[in-house]
Amino acid sequence: MKAKEVRELSPAELETKLADLKKDLFYLRMQHATNQLDNPLKISQVKRDIARVKTIIHEKRLEQ
Numbered sequence: 001m002k003a004k005e006v007r008e009l010s011p012a013e014l015e016t017k018l019a020d021l022k023k024d025l026f027y028l029r030m031q032h033a034t035n036q037l038d039n040p041l042k043i044s045q046v047k048r049d050i051a052r053v054k055t056i057i058h059e060k061r062l063e064q
Contacts, residue, residue, distance in 0.1 A: 001049050006056045014057050021050045 009017065025046045031037040 001052065003052055003056070006052055009056075011057070011060055014053055014060070018050065018053045018057070021046055021053060025050065 006014070006017075025043065028037060028043050028046060032040060032043060037043075
């Protein structure tokens with residue numbers, strides 16, 4: 001997910017996307033703990049996406 005794509009989303013969509021990413025991260029951590037995760041790099045990618053979404057949410061709040 002690119003920052004440009006995230007900036008095009010509305011604040012409500014950003015909150016939904018953030019919740020989905022947090023849920024994905026939880027399941028990835030569970031799979032990693034039980035040795036069922038095929039690609040451990042996926043965890044860091046989801047973490048970056050969460051940070052990107054949080055940053056955009058913060059920027060949009062500052063604009064108001």
